[in-house]
Amino acid sequence: VQLQASGGGLVQSGDSLTLSCAASGRTFSLCAMGWFREAPGAQREFVAGVSPSGSKLKYADSVEGRSTISRDNTMNTLSLQMNDVKPEDTAVYFCAADCHLERYYSDSYNSNPTDYDNWGRGTLVTVSS
Numbered sequence: 692v693q694l695q696a697s698g699g700g701l702v703q704s705g706d707s708l709t710l711s712c713a714a715s716g717r718t719f720s721l722c723a724m725g726w727f728r729e730a731p732g733a734q735r736e737f738v739a740g741v742s743p744s745g746s747k748l749k750y751a752d753s754v755e756g757r758s759t760i761s762r763d764n765t766m767n768t769l770s771l772q773m774n775d776v777k778p779e780d781t782a783v784y785f786c787a788a789d790c791h792l793e794r795y796y797s798d799s800y801n802s803n804p805t806d807y808d809n810w811g812r813g814t815l816v817t818v819s820s
Contacts, residue, residue, distance in 0.1 A: 692716035694811030696786045701817045706776055712769040712786030712811060720764040722790040722809070723801045726771045728782035729813070738784070739771055740800035749800045753779070778820045783813035 698710040710726065725740040739760035740749045748760055759772045769786055787807040794801065801807070 692718050692722060692788050692790060692809050694786050694788060694809060696784060696811045696814040699784060699814030699816045701819065702776055704777055704818055704820050706818075707772065707774045708776055708816060710771040710773075710784055710786075710814060710816070714767040714769065714788065716767075718790055719767040719788070721792070721795040722788040723794040723799060724760075724762055724769045725787050725789070725801065725804075725807060726760060726769075726784060727787060727804055727807075728780075728784045728816075730779075730782040733782075735785070735804050737802040737804065740802055741769070742798045742800045743795050744798050747798060747800050749802055751802075776816075776818045778818045781816060781818045783815050785813045786811045 693715045696712045726738040727735050729735045741760050745762045757774045762769045788809040789801045789807045
């Protein structure tokens with residue numbers, strides 16, 4: 692599956708932001724999907740994940756309560772809505788797919804970036820204070 696993230700840009704602290712990820716290929720609905728981010732000088736970190744069916748969700752503590760991950764398996768799209776963004780949310784955001792069959796059979800999400808086998812090009816989010 693090929694992925695393309697979009698929706699980044701310059702926003703102000705407290706604003707809301709929606710990132711989108713368009714997927715191509717027939718296997719999107721079989722894959723667990725995730726959003727990750729990489730801040731300057733930092734390692735890539737998990738932000739949010741969703742199981743192949745969309746019924747199971749997981750968020751990093753840093754975005755829990757102010758973010759929503761969702762997917763549309765008919766449109767092959769993944770979204771991340773972030774509310775009340777903070778300067779520490781500044782990073783390049785990546786969407787990724789874990790298409791190992793065990794994810795589909797267990798309908799589970801995954802927060803480990805090393806397990807993801809498909810990555811899109813990132814989109815930069817800059818939050819000004």
